[in-house]
Amino acid sequence: MATLDDFRSKEFLDQIMVLNEISGDKDAENLPGLIDLLKNPVGDTSIDYMVVNALNAVLSSNEDMVIKGLSDTHAGLRTLCIRVAGEHGFRRAAEPLVAIAGTEKDPDQLMDILNSLARIADPSVTPVFRAHLGHDDPFIKSACIEALGRLQDAGSVDSFKAMIIESEAPDRYEVCDITTWKAVEALSSFSGEETIGFLVEKLHHKNPTVRRIITDALTNMGKPTVSLLLKAFESGDIDMRILAANVLGFVGDRSGADGLVAAFDKGQADDPNVRYAVYEALGRIGTMKGIICLVDGLHEPDELLLMAVVGGLERHVNPGMTAALTGLIAKGDDQSDRLAKAVIATRATTIFDALYENAGAGDALVDVLAESRDQEIIDEFRAVLDSIGGSRAEDDLDRLPQVAAGGRQALAADDSRSMCAMHRAILTDLGFEPFMASNGEEAYDFIEQGKDFEVIITDMNMPVMDGMELVGKVRHTPGYEEVPIIMVTTESEASQQDMARKAGVTAFITKPFKPEALKAKILEVVGG
The missing domain is CATH 3.40.50.2300 (Response regulator)
Structure with missing residues:
Protein backbone atom coordinates (compact mmCIF):
# COMPACT_ATOMS: atom_id res chain seq x y z
CA MET A 1 0.00 0.00 0.00
CA ALA A 2 1.50 3.40 -1.02
CA THR A 3 2.26 5.85 1.80
CA LEU A 4 -0.10 8.49 0.43
CA ASP A 5 -3.07 6.19 -0.26
CA ASP A 6 -6.24 7.61 1.27
CA PHE A 7 -4.21 10.62 2.52
CA ARG A 8 -7.07 13.08 2.13
CA SER A 9 -9.37 10.99 4.31
CA LYS A 10 -6.87 10.64 7.19
CA GLU A 11 -7.05 12.57 10.44
CA PHE A 12 -4.95 15.75 10.81
CA LEU A 13 -2.32 14.17 13.11
CA ASP A 14 -2.02 11.12 10.85
CA GLN A 15 -1.44 13.37 7.84
CA ILE A 16 1.37 15.12 9.72
CA MET A 17 2.98 11.78 10.62
CA VAL A 18 2.82 10.61 6.98
CA LEU A 19 4.40 13.80 5.64
CA ASN A 20 7.14 13.73 8.28
CA GLU A 21 7.90 10.13 7.36
CA ILE A 22 8.15 11.02 3.66
CA SER A 23 10.45 13.97 4.42
CA GLY A 24 12.79 11.65 6.27
CA ASP A 25 12.73 8.76 3.78
CA LYS A 26 12.88 10.88 0.60
CA ASP A 27 11.39 7.95 -1.33
CA ALA A 28 10.84 8.89 -5.01
CA GLU A 29 7.77 6.61 -5.15
CA ASN A 30 5.91 9.34 -3.27
CA LEU A 31 6.57 12.02 -5.88
CA PRO A 32 3.36 11.51 -7.93
CA GLY A 33 1.20 11.69 -4.81
CA LEU A 34 3.02 14.76 -3.47
CA ILE A 35 2.76 16.54 -6.82
CA ASP A 36 -0.98 15.82 -6.88
CA LEU A 37 -1.31 17.27 -3.37
CA LEU A 38 0.64 20.35 -4.46
CA LYS A 39 -1.52 20.92 -7.52
CA ASN A 40 -4.74 20.07 -5.68
CA PRO A 41 -4.22 21.28 -2.08
CA VAL A 42 -6.01 19.79 0.90
CA GLY A 43 -7.07 23.25 1.99
CA ASP A 44 -5.52 23.21 5.45
CA THR A 45 -2.67 25.76 5.51
CA SER A 46 -0.49 23.69 7.85
CA ILE A 47 -0.83 20.49 5.82
CA ASP A 48 -0.35 22.25 2.49
CA TYR A 49 2.84 23.85 3.84
CA MET A 50 4.13 20.45 4.98
CA VAL A 51 3.38 19.00 1.55
CA VAL A 52 5.72 21.57 0.00
CA ASN A 53 8.43 20.71 2.55
CA ALA A 54 8.05 16.99 1.91
CA LEU A 55 8.15 17.51 -1.85
CA ASN A 56 11.25 19.67 -1.46
CA ALA A 57 12.96 16.88 0.53
CA VAL A 58 12.12 14.18 -2.02
CA LEU A 59 13.13 16.34 -5.00
CA SER A 60 16.50 17.05 -3.35
CA SER A 61 17.42 13.41 -4.08
CA ASN A 62 15.93 13.25 -7.57
CA GLU A 63 17.72 15.50 -10.09
CA ASP A 64 15.88 14.00 -13.07
CA MET A 65 12.48 14.89 -11.64
CA VAL A 66 13.68 18.41 -10.80
CA ILE A 67 14.80 18.97 -14.39
CA LYS A 68 11.49 17.63 -15.65
CA GLY A 69 9.60 19.90 -13.27
CA LEU A 70 11.33 23.00 -14.66
CA SER A 71 9.04 22.83 -17.69
CA ASP A 72 5.86 21.90 -15.81
CA THR A 73 2.84 24.09 -16.47
CA HIS A 74 2.06 24.35 -12.75
CA ALA A 75 3.74 27.54 -11.47
CA GLY A 76 4.18 26.25 -7.91
CA LEU A 77 5.96 23.04 -8.97
CA ARG A 78 8.08 24.92 -11.48
CA THR A 79 9.19 27.46 -8.87
CA LEU A 80 9.94 24.71 -6.36
CA CYS A 81 12.09 22.85 -8.89
CA ILE A 82 13.96 26.06 -9.77
CA ARG A 83 14.82 26.60 -6.11
CA VAL A 84 15.73 22.97 -5.41
CA ALA A 85 18.04 22.93 -8.45
CA GLY A 86 20.00 25.84 -7.03
CA GLU A 87 19.89 24.76 -3.40
CA HIS A 88 21.44 21.40 -4.23
CA GLY A 89 23.67 22.54 -7.10
CA PHE A 90 22.19 20.32 -9.80
CA ARG A 91 24.55 21.11 -12.69
CA ARG A 92 22.41 19.40 -15.33
CA ALA A 93 19.69 21.92 -14.49
CA ALA A 94 21.89 24.81 -15.65
CA GLU A 95 21.06 24.48 -19.37
CA PRO A 96 17.25 24.42 -19.01
CA LEU A 97 17.42 27.24 -16.43
CA VAL A 98 19.42 29.36 -18.88
CA ALA A 99 16.76 28.74 -21.53
CA ILE A 100 13.97 29.76 -19.15
CA ALA A 101 15.88 32.91 -18.08
CA GLY A 102 16.05 34.03 -21.70
CA THR A 103 12.27 34.31 -21.98
CA GLU A 104 11.12 34.94 -18.39
CA LYS A 105 9.35 38.30 -17.98
CA ASP A 106 8.23 38.07 -14.35
CA PRO A 107 10.93 39.76 -12.16
CA ASP A 108 10.33 37.53 -9.13
CA GLN A 109 10.57 34.34 -11.19
CA LEU A 110 13.65 35.65 -12.97
CA MET A 111 15.27 36.39 -9.63
CA ASP A 112 14.61 32.80 -8.52
CA ILE A 113 16.20 31.48 -11.72
CA LEU A 114 19.26 33.72 -11.41
CA ASN A 115 19.72 32.83 -7.74
CA SER A 116 19.64 29.12 -8.60
CA LEU A 117 22.12 29.57 -11.45
CA ALA A 118 24.39 31.51 -9.11
CA ARG A 119 24.34 28.63 -6.63
CA ILE A 120 25.05 26.08 -9.34
CA ALA A 121 28.04 28.29 -10.20
CA ASP A 122 28.83 26.74 -13.57
CA PRO A 123 31.10 29.07 -15.62
CA SER A 124 29.04 28.28 -18.71
CA VAL A 125 26.14 30.37 -17.37
CA THR A 126 28.06 33.69 -17.25
CA PRO A 127 26.38 34.99 -20.46
CA VAL A 128 23.01 34.93 -18.69
CA PHE A 129 24.27 37.16 -15.89
CA ARG A 130 26.00 39.50 -18.32
CA ALA A 131 22.77 39.76 -20.35
CA HIS A 132 20.88 41.04 -17.30
CA LEU A 133 23.48 43.55 -16.05
CA GLY A 134 21.38 46.30 -17.60
CA HIS A 135 18.07 45.12 -16.08
CA ASP A 136 15.79 47.83 -14.71
CA ASP A 137 15.27 45.98 -11.43
CA PRO A 138 18.24 46.88 -9.16
CA PHE A 139 17.96 43.63 -7.23
CA ILE A 140 18.14 41.51 -10.38
CA LYS A 141 21.05 43.62 -11.57
CA SER A 142 22.77 43.21 -8.18
CA ALA A 143 22.28 39.44 -8.21
CA CYS A 144 24.01 39.32 -11.60
CA ILE A 145 26.90 41.49 -10.38
CA GLU A 146 27.38 39.29 -7.33
CA ALA A 147 27.27 36.08 -9.40
CA LEU A 148 29.77 37.36 -11.97
CA GLY A 149 32.11 38.37 -9.16
CA ARG A 150 31.95 34.90 -7.65
CA LEU A 151 32.50 33.35 -11.07
CA GLN A 152 35.56 35.60 -11.53
CA ASP A 153 34.30 36.75 -14.90
CA ALA A 154 37.08 39.04 -16.12
CA GLY A 155 34.90 40.14 -19.01
CA SER A 156 32.60 41.98 -16.62
CA VAL A 157 35.28 44.03 -14.85
CA ASP A 158 34.86 47.04 -17.14
CA SER A 159 31.11 46.99 -16.52
CA PHE A 160 31.66 47.03 -12.76
CA LYS A 161 34.05 49.96 -13.08
CA ALA A 162 31.57 51.87 -15.21
CA MET A 163 28.85 51.42 -12.57
CA ILE A 164 31.11 52.89 -9.87
CA ILE A 165 32.12 55.79 -12.10
CA GLU A 166 28.49 56.50 -13.00
CA SER A 167 27.52 56.46 -9.32
CA GLU A 168 29.46 59.73 -8.86
CA ALA A 169 27.28 61.58 -11.35
CA PRO A 170 25.79 64.84 -9.97
CA ASP A 171 22.29 63.37 -9.89
CA ARG A 172 23.31 60.07 -8.29
CA TYR A 173 26.15 60.46 -5.79
CA GLU A 174 23.97 61.43 -2.83
CA VAL A 175 22.61 57.87 -2.57
CA CYS A 176 24.60 54.64 -2.42
CA ASP A 177 22.45 52.16 -4.34
CA ILE A 178 22.76 48.41 -4.03
CA THR A 179 24.30 48.01 -7.51
CA THR A 180 27.23 50.28 -6.63
CA TRP A 181 27.78 48.37 -3.40
CA LYS A 182 27.75 45.02 -5.23
CA ALA A 183 30.01 46.37 -8.00
CA VAL A 184 32.65 47.30 -5.40
CA GLU A 185 32.41 43.89 -3.75
CA ALA A 186 32.61 42.12 -7.11
CA LEU A 187 35.73 44.08 -8.10
CA SER A 188 37.36 43.25 -4.79
CA SER A 189 37.12 39.55 -5.65
CA PHE A 190 39.76 40.17 -8.34
CA SER A 191 43.20 40.52 -6.76
CA GLY A 192 44.97 41.93 -9.81
CA GLU A 193 46.82 45.24 -9.77
CA GLU A 194 44.37 46.80 -12.23
CA THR A 195 41.29 46.29 -10.06
CA ILE A 196 43.11 47.20 -6.83
CA GLY A 197 44.38 50.35 -8.50
CA PHE A 198 40.89 51.32 -9.58
CA LEU A 199 39.47 50.84 -6.07
CA VAL A 200 42.33 52.88 -4.59
CA GLU A 201 41.64 55.60 -7.15
CA LYS A 202 37.99 55.67 -6.04
CA LEU A 203 38.84 55.62 -2.34
CA HIS A 204 37.58 59.20 -2.00
CA HIS A 205 34.26 58.55 -3.71
CA LYS A 206 31.76 61.40 -3.44
CA ASN A 207 29.40 59.26 -1.37
CA PRO A 208 30.54 58.49 2.23
CA THR A 209 28.86 55.08 2.23
CA VAL A 210 30.64 54.05 -0.97
CA ARG A 211 33.90 55.27 0.59
CA ARG A 212 33.25 53.01 3.55
CA ILE A 213 32.48 50.01 1.30
CA ILE A 214 35.66 50.58 -0.73
CA THR A 215 37.69 50.97 2.48
CA ASP A 216 36.29 47.68 3.80
CA ALA A 217 36.98 45.96 0.47
CA LEU A 218 40.61 47.10 0.34
CA THR A 219 41.13 46.20 3.98
CA ASN A 220 39.82 42.68 3.37
CA MET A 221 42.07 42.31 0.32
CA GLY A 222 45.03 42.85 2.65
CA LYS A 223 48.71 42.93 1.73
CA PRO A 224 48.30 43.09 -2.09
CA THR A 225 46.86 46.60 -1.65
CA VAL A 226 49.81 48.05 0.26
CA SER A 227 52.11 49.13 -2.58
CA LEU A 228 49.30 50.84 -4.48
CA LEU A 229 48.01 52.56 -1.33
CA LEU A 230 51.51 53.89 -0.65
CA LYS A 231 51.75 55.20 -4.20
CA ALA A 232 48.40 56.93 -3.75
CA PHE A 233 49.61 58.41 -0.46
CA GLU A 234 52.72 59.84 -2.10
CA SER A 235 51.00 61.25 -5.19
CA GLY A 236 47.51 62.04 -3.90
CA ASP A 237 45.92 65.13 -2.39
CA ILE A 238 45.24 65.57 1.32
CA ASP A 239 42.04 63.51 1.23
CA MET A 240 43.73 60.62 -0.53
CA ARG A 241 46.62 60.65 1.94
CA ILE A 242 44.23 60.54 4.89
CA LEU A 243 42.16 57.71 3.45
CA ALA A 244 45.18 55.73 2.23
CA ALA A 245 46.81 55.98 5.66
CA ASN A 246 43.58 54.80 7.30
CA VAL A 247 43.37 51.72 5.08
CA LEU A 248 47.08 50.93 5.56
CA GLY A 249 46.47 51.00 9.31
CA PHE A 250 43.49 48.66 8.99
CA VAL A 251 45.46 46.27 6.74
CA GLY A 252 48.19 46.17 9.40
CA ASP A 253 51.09 45.07 7.20
CA ARG A 254 54.61 46.07 8.32
CA SER A 255 55.57 47.25 4.84
CA GLY A 256 52.70 49.74 5.02
CA ALA A 257 54.08 51.22 8.25
CA ASP A 258 57.59 51.47 6.81
CA GLY A 259 56.22 53.21 3.73
CA LEU A 260 54.28 55.71 5.83
CA VAL A 261 57.36 56.51 7.93
CA ALA A 262 59.36 57.07 4.73
CA ALA A 263 56.66 59.39 3.41
CA PHE A 264 56.57 61.17 6.77
CA ASP A 265 60.33 61.74 6.60
CA LYS A 266 59.92 63.22 3.10
CA GLY A 267 57.56 65.86 4.48
CA GLN A 268 54.43 64.32 2.97
CA ALA A 269 52.53 64.49 6.27
CA ASP A 270 52.86 68.21 6.94
CA ASP A 271 49.09 68.69 6.96
CA PRO A 272 47.81 68.05 10.51
CA ASN A 273 44.93 65.85 9.33
CA VAL A 274 47.33 63.69 7.33
CA ARG A 275 49.74 63.51 10.27
CA TYR A 276 46.89 62.47 12.53
CA ALA A 277 45.92 59.65 10.15
CA VAL A 278 49.56 58.49 9.90
CA TYR A 279 49.98 58.41 13.69
CA GLU A 280 46.81 56.36 14.07
CA ALA A 281 47.92 53.93 11.36
CA LEU A 282 51.41 53.52 12.87
CA GLY A 283 49.83 52.83 16.25
CA ARG A 284 47.68 50.07 14.76
CA ILE A 285 50.61 48.38 12.98
CA GLY A 286 53.35 48.75 15.61
CA THR A 287 56.69 48.37 13.79
CA MET A 288 59.95 49.60 15.31
CA LYS A 289 60.21 52.44 12.76
CA GLY A 290 56.60 53.34 13.44
CA ILE A 291 57.11 53.47 17.21
CA ILE A 292 60.17 55.71 16.76
CA CYS A 293 58.05 58.03 14.62
CA LEU A 294 55.36 58.06 17.32
CA VAL A 295 57.94 58.85 20.03
CA ASP A 296 59.10 61.80 17.92
CA GLY A 297 55.44 62.82 17.79
CA LEU A 298 55.42 63.34 21.57
CA HIS A 299 56.62 66.87 20.83
CA GLU A 300 53.44 67.74 18.89
CA PRO A 301 51.81 70.87 20.40
CA ASP A 302 48.30 70.02 19.14
CA GLU A 303 46.12 68.20 21.70
CA LEU A 304 44.41 65.93 19.19
CA LEU A 305 47.65 64.90 17.51
CA LEU A 306 49.12 64.13 20.93
CA MET A 307 46.13 61.91 21.69
CA ALA A 308 46.73 60.01 18.45
CA VAL A 309 50.41 59.59 19.36
CA VAL A 310 49.74 58.49 22.95
CA GLY A 311 46.90 56.20 21.85
CA GLY A 312 49.25 54.53 19.36
CA LEU A 313 52.06 54.13 21.89
CA GLU A 314 49.66 52.65 24.46
CA ARG A 315 49.50 49.52 22.29
CA HIS A 316 53.29 49.16 22.18
CA VAL A 317 54.78 50.15 25.53
CA ASN A 318 58.54 49.44 25.75
CA PRO A 319 61.40 50.68 28.00
CA GLY A 320 62.76 53.20 25.47
CA MET A 321 59.38 54.81 24.90
CA THR A 322 58.68 54.80 28.64
CA ALA A 323 61.95 56.58 29.41
CA ALA A 324 61.31 59.24 26.74
CA LEU A 325 57.76 59.91 27.90
CA THR A 326 58.77 59.93 31.58
CA GLY A 327 61.39 62.58 30.91
CA LEU A 328 58.99 64.77 28.96
CA ILE A 329 56.17 64.61 31.53
CA ALA A 330 58.48 65.05 34.53
CA LYS A 331 59.90 68.20 32.93
CA GLY A 332 57.01 70.29 34.22
CA ASP A 333 56.52 72.60 31.25
CA ASP A 334 53.48 73.25 29.04
CA GLN A 335 54.19 70.20 26.89
CA SER A 336 54.36 68.06 30.03
CA ASP A 337 50.85 69.18 30.94
CA ARG A 338 49.56 68.44 27.41
CA LEU A 339 51.12 64.97 27.50
CA ALA A 340 49.71 64.16 30.94
CA LYS A 341 46.24 65.20 29.78
CA ALA A 342 46.62 63.04 26.66
CA VAL A 343 47.54 59.98 28.75
CA ILE A 344 44.48 60.42 30.96
CA ALA A 345 42.06 61.36 28.18
CA THR A 346 43.04 58.36 26.01
CA ARG A 347 42.78 56.04 29.03
CA ALA A 348 46.36 54.89 28.46
CA THR A 349 46.46 52.76 31.61
CA THR A 350 49.48 50.71 30.49
CA ILE A 351 51.53 53.89 29.98
CA PHE A 352 50.25 55.24 33.32
CA ASP A 353 51.37 52.06 35.08
CA ALA A 354 54.82 52.25 33.46
CA LEU A 355 55.33 55.94 34.27
CA TYR A 356 53.92 56.01 37.80
CA GLU A 357 57.08 54.75 39.50
CA ASN A 358 58.77 58.02 38.56
CA ALA A 359 57.53 60.50 41.17
CA GLY A 360 57.65 63.51 38.86
CA ALA A 361 55.74 61.87 36.02
CA GLY A 362 53.40 59.99 38.35
CA ASP A 363 52.46 63.13 40.30
CA ALA A 364 51.78 65.04 37.08
CA LEU A 365 49.46 62.29 35.85
CA VAL A 366 47.57 62.07 39.15
CA ASP A 367 47.22 65.88 39.21
CA VAL A 368 45.41 65.71 35.87
CA LEU A 369 43.35 62.70 36.94
CA ALA A 370 42.24 64.48 40.14
CA GLU A 371 40.81 67.30 38.03
CA SER A 372 38.78 64.95 35.81
CA ARG A 373 35.00 65.11 35.81
CA ASP A 374 34.68 61.72 34.10
CA GLN A 375 33.87 59.08 36.71
CA GLU A 376 34.40 56.22 34.27
CA ILE A 377 37.97 57.35 33.54
CA ILE A 378 38.66 57.99 37.23
CA ASP A 379 37.48 54.47 38.11
CA GLU A 380 39.66 52.94 35.37
CA PHE A 381 42.82 54.58 36.71
CA ARG A 382 41.72 53.94 40.30
CA ALA A 383 41.91 50.23 39.49
CA VAL A 384 45.50 50.70 38.22
CA LEU A 385 46.51 52.49 41.42
CA ASP A 386 44.87 49.72 43.46
CA SER A 387 46.96 47.12 41.64
CA ILE A 388 50.17 49.14 42.11
CA GLY A 389 49.59 49.40 45.86
CA GLY A 390 51.78 51.01 48.50
CA SER A 391 51.39 54.12 50.63
CA ARG A 392 52.02 56.54 47.77
CA ALA A 393 49.32 54.95 45.65
CA GLU A 394 46.94 54.98 48.62
CA ASP A 395 47.55 58.69 49.13
CA ASP A 396 46.89 59.33 45.45
CA LEU A 397 43.69 57.29 45.59
CA ASP A 398 42.47 59.57 48.37
CA ARG A 399 42.96 62.55 46.03
CA LEU A 400 40.61 61.20 43.38
CA PRO A 401 37.11 62.70 43.36
CA GLN A 402 33.76 60.98 43.20
CA VAL A 403 31.86 62.73 40.43
CA ALA A 404 28.10 62.86 40.66
CA ALA A 405 26.36 61.49 37.55
CA GLY A 406 24.98 64.25 35.36
CA GLY A 407 21.43 64.34 34.12
Missing part, protein backbone atom coordinates in the same frame (compact mmCIF):
# COMPACT_ATOMS: atom_id res chain seq x y z
CA ARG A 408 22.37 65.41 30.60
CA GLN A 409 23.49 62.77 28.12
CA ALA A 410 25.43 63.16 24.87
CA LEU A 411 26.51 60.70 22.18
CA ALA A 412 29.70 60.78 20.09
CA ALA A 413 30.58 58.36 17.27
CA ASP A 414 34.04 58.09 15.71
CA ASP A 415 36.23 55.13 14.72
CA SER A 416 39.30 56.97 16.02
CA ARG A 417 40.15 56.21 19.63
CA SER A 418 41.90 59.54 20.10
CA MET A 419 39.03 61.51 18.58
CA CYS A 420 36.61 59.70 20.89
CA ALA A 421 38.89 60.61 23.80
CA MET A 422 38.73 64.28 22.83
CA HIS A 423 34.95 64.18 22.44
CA ARG A 424 34.64 62.50 25.81
CA ALA A 425 36.81 65.09 27.56
CA ILE A 426 34.91 67.99 26.00
CA LEU A 427 31.49 66.55 26.84
CA THR A 428 32.38 65.84 30.47
CA ASP A 429 33.82 69.34 30.83
CA LEU A 430 30.43 70.66 29.69
CA GLY A 431 28.62 68.54 32.26
CA PHE A 432 27.33 65.81 29.94
CA GLU A 433 27.39 62.10 30.66
CA PRO A 434 29.20 60.87 27.50
CA PHE A 435 28.31 57.75 25.51
CA MET A 436 30.95 56.74 22.98
CA ALA A 437 30.68 54.57 19.85
CA SER A 438 33.27 53.48 17.29
CA ASN A 439 30.79 53.45 14.40
CA GLY A 440 27.25 54.43 13.50
CA GLU A 441 25.80 51.04 14.32
CA GLU A 442 27.12 51.11 17.88
CA ALA A 443 25.84 54.67 18.23
CA TYR A 444 22.37 53.78 17.05
CA ASP A 445 22.29 50.84 19.47
CA PHE A 446 22.34 53.36 22.34
CA ILE A 447 19.37 55.17 20.81
CA GLU A 448 17.46 51.91 20.42
CA GLN A 449 18.14 51.19 24.09
CA GLY A 450 16.12 54.29 24.92
CA LYS A 451 18.90 56.75 25.80
CA ASP A 452 17.80 60.38 25.77
CA PHE A 453 20.63 62.34 24.15
CA GLU A 454 20.66 66.12 24.16
CA VAL A 455 23.28 66.33 21.39
CA ILE A 456 24.97 63.90 18.98
CA ILE A 457 28.45 64.27 17.47
CA THR A 458 29.44 62.04 14.56
CA ASP A 459 32.30 61.64 12.14
CA MET A 460 31.38 61.47 8.45
CA ASN A 461 33.59 58.46 7.58
CA MET A 462 33.31 55.37 9.79
CA PRO A 463 33.29 51.59 9.23
CA VAL A 464 30.18 49.39 9.53
CA MET A 465 27.81 52.38 9.42
CA ASP A 466 29.06 55.82 8.38
CA GLY A 467 27.90 59.16 9.68
CA MET A 468 25.47 59.84 6.86
CA GLU A 469 23.68 56.53 7.44
CA LEU A 470 23.57 57.21 11.18
CA VAL A 471 22.06 60.66 10.68
CA GLY A 472 19.40 59.25 8.36
CA LYS A 473 18.40 56.59 10.90
CA VAL A 474 18.38 59.05 13.79
CA ARG A 475 16.13 61.48 11.96
CA HIS A 476 13.62 58.70 11.28
CA THR A 477 13.51 57.74 14.96
CA PRO A 478 10.57 59.13 16.95
CA GLY A 479 11.78 61.74 19.43
CA TYR A 480 15.02 62.43 17.56
CA GLU A 481 13.67 64.53 14.73
CA GLU A 482 15.04 67.76 16.23
CA VAL A 483 17.97 66.61 18.41
CA PRO A 484 21.07 68.63 17.38
CA ILE A 485 23.60 66.63 15.36
CA ILE A 486 27.13 67.96 14.81
CA MET A 487 29.12 66.31 12.02
CA VAL A 488 32.92 66.32 12.04
CA THR A 489 34.43 66.72 8.56
CA THR A 490 37.70 67.62 6.89
CA GLU A 491 38.11 70.86 4.96
CA SER A 492 37.66 69.19 1.57
CA GLU A 493 34.44 67.49 2.67
CA ALA A 494 32.82 70.91 2.89
CA SER A 495 31.45 70.31 -0.62
CA GLN A 496 29.39 67.45 0.81
CA GLN A 497 27.86 69.47 3.62
CA ASP A 498 24.78 70.20 1.55
CA MET A 499 24.15 66.46 1.26
CA ALA A 500 24.65 66.09 5.02
CA ARG A 501 22.27 68.96 5.74
CA LYS A 502 19.61 67.29 3.63
CA ALA A 503 20.09 64.14 5.71
CA GLY A 504 19.49 66.14 8.89
CA VAL A 505 22.84 67.45 10.19
CA THR A 506 22.43 70.58 12.33
CA ALA A 507 25.99 71.95 12.28
CA PHE A 508 29.54 71.09 11.19
CA ILE A 509 33.01 71.39 12.66
CA THR A 510 36.05 71.02 10.47
CA LYS A 511 39.21 69.12 11.42
CA PRO A 512 41.65 70.06 12.73
CA PHE A 513 39.95 71.98 15.51
CA LYS A 514 40.73 73.05 19.05
CA PRO A 515 38.63 71.69 21.94
CA GLU A 516 37.30 75.21 22.60
CA ALA A 517 35.86 75.35 19.09
CA LEU A 518 33.86 72.15 19.55
CA LYS A 519 32.73 73.29 23.02
CA ALA A 520 31.43 76.51 21.51
CA LYS A 521 29.66 74.60 18.73
CA ILE A 522 27.96 72.25 21.22
CA LEU A 523 26.79 75.18 23.37
CA GLU A 524 25.53 76.90 20.24
CA VAL A 525 23.32 74.01 19.10
CA VAL A 526 21.99 73.06 22.56
CA GLY A 527 21.24 76.64 23.52
CA GLY A 528 23.96 77.24 26.07
